Amino acid sequence: MASMVRHILIIADIEGSSGCWSRRGAVFLNREWAQACDGMSADVAAVAKSLLNDGVESITVNDFHRTGYNLLPERIPPAVKVVQGYQAGPVPGIGDPRPAEAAMFLGLHAASGTQGFLAHTLTSRLSDIRVNGRPLPEVQLFAASLAPYGLRSLFFSGCPVACRQAQAVIPQITTYAIDKSAGRTGFDADDWRAGLAASARDALHAAAPAMILPQGPLHTVVTFRDGPSPAKAVARRWGVERQHDQIRFVAADMRALYHVLIRICYLTPGIEKHLGWLLPLFNARGRLGMAWLRRQLRKHAPRARLADGPRAAPPAP
Secondary structure: OOOOOOEEEEEEOOOOOOOOOOHHHHOOOOHHHHHHHHHHHHHHHHHHHHHHHOOOOEEEEEEOOOOOOOOOHHHOOOOOEEEOOOEOOOEOEOEOOOOOOEEEEEEEOOOOOOOOOOOOEOEOOEEEEEEOOEEOOHHHHHHHHHHHHOOEEEEEEEOHHHHHHHHHHOOOOEEEEOOOOOOOOOOOHHHHHHHHHHHHHHHOOOOOOOOOOOEEEEEEEEEEOOOHHHHHHHHHHHOOEEEOOEEEEEEEEHHHHHHHHHHHHHOOHHHHHOHHHHHHHHHHHHHHHHHHHHHHHHHHOOOOOOOOOOOOOOOOO
């Protein structure tokens, strides 16, 4: 039976992908990161091909790790729109999610303060984020920010801890885990990827999860990994309460919380004021990184397999 969902938005991250097996694999500009990007691209390609074969009409993929430039569009089916770099809004980082009707999350990680593989929320500079006493995974932020646009969150992949967290905040979501506890040796990427693609396709026909719209007030406690100094700087910068290495604030809803966390993690008042021209500069750094990535992959794997036939690579910056 063909899917009744016509338009899908995929948010893709690297830590829960089949290519990332260490912290270096998530760090910009090194050989392990290049290998992780290759695996992440293959994961996205496999899922996209499966969804298109099931009748999905359009897929948009948002590259959502670090610089926002990790995916190799030439390895992904040409019918898929790959969005790289970050947008100011209306959904922070993502932009305008329309015309998507549903969201899928590939390769995400567990929340800060939990035991998942490379667990963090937004940035590893934060050792813990608690909202109303519970850890905050990124999937909850993203799903709640997309729900007002009519998107239901259908599918999630990541480590087992991340999958359990996704199920806790989005009941009935379909998940597919990648267990990295034993390391890369013996891991069959092709077999795992086939299961990932099949599970994502099955999610199209499963009972649709409810919209995720947590109601406030959301009492938030953010703990900084490096102690009181960065907490003090952020508290002064944004006028929030501080207690030792923590800042505390109350958000009206999850969308408001997401905006506050973006400020805390990435912005200063000056940067926020000039974000319109600073964001393209940040994205340019990511494009330069993609040029380096392609050179690395050509050097070490000149016969790299294309996921769904050739597609012209974007011009070098």
